[in-house]
Amino acid sequence: MKRVILIGYMGAGKTTVGRALAKELGLQFYDLDWYIENRRRKKVSQIFSEMGEDNFRKIEQAMLHEVAEFEDVIISCGGGTPCFFDNIDYMNQQADVVYLKAEPDVLYKHLLMSKNERPLLKGKSADELVAFITEQLAYREQFYNKARYTLDISLMDNYEKIAVTIDKLRQMLSI
Numbered sequence: 001m002k003r004v005i006l007i008g009y010m011g012a013g014k015t016t017v018g019r020a021l022a023k024e025l026g027l028q029f030y031d032l033d034w035y036i037e038n039r040r041r042k043k044v045s046q047i048f049s050e051m052g053e054d055n056f057r058k059i060e061q062a063m064l065h066e067v068a069e070f071e072d073v074i075i076s077c078g079g080g081t082p083c084f085f086d087n088i089d090y091m092n093q094q095a096d097v098v099y100l101k102a103e104p105d106v107l108y109k110h111l112l113m114s115k116n117e118r119p120l121l122k123g124k125s126a127d128e129l130v131a132f133i134t135e136q137l138a139y140r141e142q143f144y145n146k147a148r149y150t151l152d153i154s155l156m157d158n159y160e161k162i163a164v165t166i167d168k169l170r171q172m173l174s175i
């Protein structure tokens, strides 16, 4: 039985890599944000604005406990998922957890285009975005660093590099 959970900051490519890895291995892929949106019939951004972040985190934890029971799956989490409650310890019990690590400047480049879809980044100027990513990543790394595996994906910027990342992950996890 295989169960892999990808964690890391927003814009690290968790969904892209997770989907590609699952396809290559013939496993089911779950993105936790999409799973939440399906189960609650609301966008994550709507849950944030209507119910507040604290309630989003409770829902996120409950949904994590559902998907992390599934077998033969690749799961990508939200950037904040490992950083609340005992979520990272629970993930480590349930799965092979991989931290997709990237430097703030790489994350910034990835996030610039899509920042308005993300409630925590919405409306920030370019300067504010860099400062926010740098500061929040510095805080969150204590949780991300608890993952059993870490893969630096700072160089993963095109499809060829995604393929390299998938190969590295497969070697690392022997899958």
Ligand code: S3P
Pocket (backbone or CB within 6 Å): 008, 009, 010, 011, 033, 044, 077, 078, 079, 080, 081, 118, 119, 120
């Ligand atoms: C969040 C990351 C988002 C989503 C929510 C909060 C965070 O997921 O769960 O907007 O706290 O970092 P992605 O990392 O997939 O963007």
